[in-house]
Amino acid sequence: MTMAQVSSAAEARISSDQLYLDDLHAGQRFTSGTYRLDVAQIKAFALQFDPQPFHTDEHAAERTFFKGLAASGWHTAAITMRLNVESGPPLAGGFVGAGGELSWPAPARPGDVLHVESEVVEVTPSRSRPDRGTIVLLSRTINQRGDIVLIQKAKLVVPRKVAA
């Protein structure tokens, strides 16, 4: 069973409505839609937030650590957020991050078609706030060749049903 099939099965079992903390459990998986990354997007993001030659100039990028134009890691993270918000787990209250860990095993490149595979790895009701809790969501952002361009372990605040 592929991760996509696991995810579809999981999605079929759960409501299409928003997910509260009470609806979530470790092992639940979700697969996002796709996002196509191009040269213009890479340069536009980099000029605004990460103006370094390996993100802004194909020719200069050849002579750098990246050996060619690469998306800013923050651009990859931002695209991952968009994919999760639009087609990841439909969390009640939205994606509210408290923090997390991330790594970029490979750079995202022009022409990459990215999607996100996410898994709930922890669900923790708050001891002091009965209306909420946190989950840890492990997301992998993957290109069309199966290369992982971002691994992210995010701690998210999720409301409980009692609050609804």
Added chain:
Amino acid sequence: MTMAQVSSAAEARISSDQLYLDDLHAGQRFTSGTYRLDVAQIKAFALQFDPQPFHTDEHAAERTFFKGLAASGWHTAAITMRLNVESGPPLAGGFVGAGGELSWPAPARPGDVLHVESEVVEVTPSRSRPDRGTIVLLSRTINQRGDIVLIQKAKLVVPRKVAA
């Protein structure tokens, strides 16, 4: 002695040239320039990468977890990158991140004037690659009231002088 004074002293001691791994040591501190965040920037970033009401709509944001318009955490991270690239430690080879941890203790809001205070906390030459190593850089992104809006511990790849 404030952190800004420590930083200025540190900057005065080091060359204005690019810093190689060999130039870096735990305890070195750097303070960036500033970046003013406004409503239009918050909405523009969010519409592109994090389209949730608390980042795109002042009125809807009032009734959410954030109780008012807040910048996407990825926007805050991207601004932090820009401040570090433009006016943080002048790393030889630029800012090349392998990964890290981040947390958002408070949201960044419209009108915030942000700066970044960074400290080198680890310097590790590579065992297998004599031309490089890694550092861990702890960065705090701080607004004009002293609220910390992002804490980031980044593992960065830095070339050694032997490679120059």
